Amino acid sequence: xxxxxxxxxxxxxxxxxxxxxxxxxxxxxxxxxxxxxxxxxxxxxxxxxxxxxxxxxxxxxxxxxxxxxxxxxxxxxxxxxxxxxxxxxxxxxxxxxxxxxxxxxxxxxxxxxxxxxxxxxxxxxxxxxxxxxxxxxxxxxxxxxxxxxxxxxxxxxxxxxxxxxxxxxxxxxxxxxxxxxxxxxxxxxxxxxxxxxxxxxxxxxxxxxxxxxxxxxxxxxxxxxxxxxxxxxxxxxxxxxxxxxxxxxxxxx
Amino acid sequence: xxxxxxxxxxxxxxxxxxxxxxxxxxxxxxxxxxxxxxxxxxxxxxxxxxxxxxxxxxxxxxxxxxxxxxxxxxxxxxxxxxxxxxxxxxxxxxxxxxxxxxxxxxxxxxxxxxxxxxxxxxxxxxxxxxxxxxxxxxxxxxxxxxxxxxxxxxxxxxxxxxxxxxxxxxxxxxxx
Numbered sequence: 178x179x180x181x182x183x184x185x186x187x188x189x190x191x192x193x194x195x196x197x198x199x200x201x202x203x204x205x206x207x208x209x210x211x212x213x214x215x216x217x218x219x220x221x222x223x224x225x226x227x228x229x230x231x232x233x234x235x236x237x238x239x240x241x242x243x244x245x246x247x248x249x250x251x252x253x254x255x256x257x258x259x260x261x262x263x264x265x266x267x268x269x270x271x272x273x274x275x276x277x278x279x280x281x282x283x284x285x286x287x288x289x290x291x292x293x294x295x296x297x298x299x300x301x302x303x304x305x306x307x308x309x310x311x312x313x314x315x316x317x318x319x320x321x322x323x324x325x326x327x328x329x330x331x332x333x334x335x336x337x338x339x340x341x342x343x344x345x346x347x348x349x350x351x352x353x354x355x356x357x358x359x360x361x362x363x364x365x366x367x368x369x370x371x372x373x374x375x376x377x378x379x380x381x382x383x384x385x386x387x388x389x390x391x392x393x394x395x396x397x398x399x400x401x402x403x404x405x406x407x408x409x410x411x412x413x414x415x416x417x418x419x420x421x422x423x424x425x426x427x428x429x430x
Numbered sequence: 431x432x433x434x435x436x437x438x439x440x441x442x443x444x445x446x447x448x449x450x451x452x453x454x455x456x457x458x459x460x461x462x463x464x465x466x467x468x469x470x471x472x473x474x475x476x477x478x479x480x481x482x483x484x485x486x487x488x489x490x491x492x493x494x495x496x497x498x499x500x501x502x503x504x505x506x507x508x509x510x511x512x513x514x515x516x517x518x519x520x521x522x523x524x525x526x527x528x529x530x531x532x533x534x535x536x537x538x539x540x541x542x543x544x545x546x547x548x549x550x551x552x553x554x555x556x557x558x559x560x561x562x563x564x565x566x567x568x569x570x571x572x573x574x575x576x577x578x579x580x581x582x583x584x585x586x587x588x589x590x591x592x593x594x595x596x597x598x599x600x601x602x603x604x605x606x
Contacts, residue, residue, distance in 0.1 A: 186570040189524050190495065212498070213569055214525035216549070258527055261498055262538065262568045310524045311549060 185213035185308065194311040197221060198282060201301045205288040205373045209304070210279040214259045216312045218245075219252035221305025222322040227346025228285035229306050234260040234278035241266050241278070246285050247306065249346055249427055252317040282306055286345045286405060287370040296336065302343040320427040328421040333361065337412035341368070342423060344407045349426040350396035352409065354419060359388045361413030367396075367404030379404065384412070387419065397429070490577040496528055496567035505534055508575065509563040514587075515580035518555045518563060522547040523572040530565050537566050547573070556580070 188196040198209055199221060218231050228248050235243035242265050245253050260278030284304060291301045307318075324347075331338045344350065344367070354363045365382040381401055382394045396407070411419055499505060508530065509518050522528050529536050529544030530553075536544030544566065547553055557563060565573070 189570050189572055192572070194523075214527065216525055256525065258525070259569055262500075 182209055185211040188310065189213065194309070196308040196310060197305070198308070199223060199303065199305045201303050202284065202288055203291070203301065205284070205290065207283065207288075207304070209282045210277075211282070211308055212259050212261050212279050213308065213310060214257060215280070215308040215310060216256050217252060217254040217309040217317060218247055218257070219307050219309075219317040220247050220249055220321065221307050222318060223303055223324075224305035224321055225300075225302035225324070225343035225345060226284050226286050226288075226304055229304060230281070230283045230285045231257070231306075232281040232283070233257045234263060234265065239266075249321060250319050252319075254313070254317065280308075288373070289368075289370050289376070289406070290373045297339040297341065299341040300343060302345065323428075324425045326421075326423040328423075329418070331361075331411040331419045331421070333411050333413055333416070333419070337410055339408055339410040340421075342407050342409070342425070344404045344425060346403065347425045347427060348398040348403075349428065349430045350394075350407060351422075351424040351426075351430075352394045352396070352407075353422045354387055354392045354411070355421070356387045356389055356417055356419050358415075358417055359386065360415040361387045361411055361417055361419055363387055363392060363419075364408075364410045364412075365394055365396075366408045366410070367402065368406040368408060369403075370405050376405070378408075381407075384410075387411075387413075395430075399429075487579050489579065490575070492575055493523075494565070494573045494575050496565060496569070496571045496573060498568055498570065499537060499566040505536060505564045505566050507562050508565040509557065509577060511557060511559055511561045511563075513579060514559045516557050517578040517580055518557055519552050519576040519578070520547060520555075521552045521574045522549050523574060524569075525549060526567065526569065526571055528565065528567040528571050528573060530563055532561055532563065534562075534564055536564055539566065539568055 183198055183200060185196040185198075196211065196213060196215075198211070200209065220227075220229060228246050231245050231247060231253065232242050233245075234241055237243070241263075245257075247253060257280060259280050263278040264275035265278060266275075282304065284302070286302070288302060289299070291299050293299060326342060328340065331340075352365060362384045363382070364380070364384040367379040367381050368376040369379070370376040379402065381396055385392060407423075407425075409421065409423070411421075494508065497506075508520075509516070520530065526547060526549060527539045528547045529539045530547060531544030533543060539546065544564070545553075555563065
């Protein structure tokens with residue numbers, strides 16, 4: 178959870194009609210809060226997560242906490258009021274302090290532990306949610322923006338190097354490797370996490386030699402499936418520059 | 431020769447009472463005269479003027495930011511009722527909940543003691559002197575406020591008051 182937390186009250190003071198919570202997650206258990214009521218909630222255009230929990234105060238349910246899950250094509254319209262003057266019911270552990278009845282945002286997708294090392298780089302997913310402080314005047318966003326990554330090189334001097342990119346809910350990926358000469362190989366795999374450190378791994382492209390020139394792989398959800406993360410691994414150790422271009426999209430192509 | 435008309439002490443006192451506006455001498459043995467004040471049960475309010483001061487005639491417009499009002503805290507006053515008549519227009523620009531009311535205790539916001547402001551719609555109150563408008567919320571909100579005078583109402587009231595006083599004076603032959 179980033180500190181200080183983005184404050185929805187700043188959006189009110191600044192004269193805006195919506196609050197946008199845009200933050201990179203730090204851990205799988207990140208929870209963000211809003212002290213503002215909202216007329217509608219939607220996934221933001223830069224969200225890596227495909228599903229976000231919105232928890233709010235409701236006396237009709239046990240624990241007084243009701244949940245609605247936002248999706249790429251399922252925004253929520255309807256006023257949700259932040260009950261800052263009250264608290265959610267305390268857990269059975271008597272030592273736990275009561276939680277104020279703010280609106281809470283948290284990832285609904287399973288997020289892995291973000292572990293960086295000399296042989297891998299994990300991109301933490303971005304949480305992007307828009308809270309409308311006034312009734313929205315048009316339709317709410319239904320798809321996320323295409324996400325582009327460009328890597329000028331893979332540091333494979335020490336051996337294989339992997340890059341993990343969030344792919345939650347995307348239906349199309351265009352991945353292109355480009356080298357000036359041969360000697361390196363590239364592999365693409367998809368990860369579906371069942372815990373913060375465990376995943377079911379699917380090979381989308383087995384290790385393929387890069388012979389100089391471009392190498393392209395398209396991933397389509399109806400054929401290849403849905404994945405939480407895409408892993409790109411390059412190995413060879415020749416030190417050649419390997420440029421990689423990646424595009425993830427919510428639009429089938 | 432007719433005998434002189436005899437008057438009693440009581441008749442002299444009664445003749446004095448017929449003119450309550452004139453100061454009376456204290457009865458024998460007393461040093462404090464009776465007051466000339468009329469009925470003390472009627473509250474005294476300043477008479478409406480037929481000339482309006484610049485201060486009472488001005489319009490105020492601003493954006494009010496509500497703070498989170500805690501339980502037991504003093505409820506902020508949005509309008510203090512200093513004008514004889516005023517038109518107060520409120521527009522909530524964010525999601526609320528914000529309540530307004532004439533009572534000093536309008537929390538909780540869902541209790542019904544105050545009126546919840548709808549978002550994006552102007553709410554208008556015509557408020558007489560002495561009525562305060564309180565505002566409370568459990569979130570930070572923007573409320574656009576416009577306070578306009580009803581000066582013509584005050585002038586009309588003063589003119590009617592003067593006319594009525596003149597009519598009474600004509601009828602009774604006495605100044606009010």
